[in-house]
Amino acid sequence: MVLRRLSALAAAVALLLGGVLVAASPAQAAVRVLYYDASTAQEFASVVHQGAQIWNARVTNVRLDPVPAGRTPNIRVYADNGWPRAYVTSLGNGRWYMGREATSQGYYQPRIAAHEFGHLLGLPDRRTGLCGDLMSGSSAPVSCTNPNPNSAEIRQVDAAFAGSLATAGTYVWR
Template sequence: MLLRRLSAALVAVLAMAGLQVATAGPAAAAPRVLYYDASQAQEFVAVVNQGAQIWNSRVTNVRLEPVPSGRTPNIRVYADNGWPRTYTSSLGNGYWYMGREAVNDGYYQPRIAAHEFGHILGLPDRRTGLCADLMSGSSAPVSCTNPNPNATEAATVNNSFRSSVAVPARVYTFAG
């Protein structure tokens, strides 16, 4: 028991010094943190933050956090008058637009934000038309207000960030 406590204390001290220690046992690995910059999202900053929190509440192997000062973000979010769309450069990296066209058409803003973050997290569009499927995008009815990934979508993201499988660069639009 004492040895276990001393080991845990040593790991904590090394972590504070910026070193990572691989340990055996059932302890879960720390999630990968992706930093996003919503400073160019204009009137959508709050909904971008909400989209990030939705993912943070549903997955354990990755976290979306606002970029701290002096750090380069993994993700940049912009606003424009077009349709929402995402450009990925690799798993967890890229940029997306909170397009006003979908907002003006009546689509639920938190769903749009969570959907676009889903692309950055490696998920493709799934044109199922089901409101329960976050990645169904605009194929779900405009009345759909579900911003949450379903269990399969969340599991896919957790699995991708467990192994950090390379995902090729892609362009996605909310419309499909």
């Protein structure tokens, strides 16, 4: 009874002050923010940001943001002349390379960026050959321009960041 009256009083005060009182849901976890550094991605910096935004538009439990000044990034992105590849130290942490070998062969750059971010988000290569599977990587044809994760990939990333699953490994775009 006392608790009910205190709740009603708190709601009334919030309304008088122009605010809204919202009850927190215990099932709703905070979004985990991962900071990435694209400063060494050279000519691919804008496509790195595009790859991050592709994920941000589709998942709810994690967000990829450019690293603010003075903060250590979770993810570092580099450019080199090899194949794109990722080195995952733990879920959401590591580095990946935007390899010019794949881009010079005509692979779609936003797809590469989203794919490599996918590794840092806990997804392995799946080599299905299907353009609709982001993690099929280079097994999909060069003509594939789909940079979006499919529903299963989205669910797997959201599930990984809802809990404490840790993933480590090396992934090479081949």
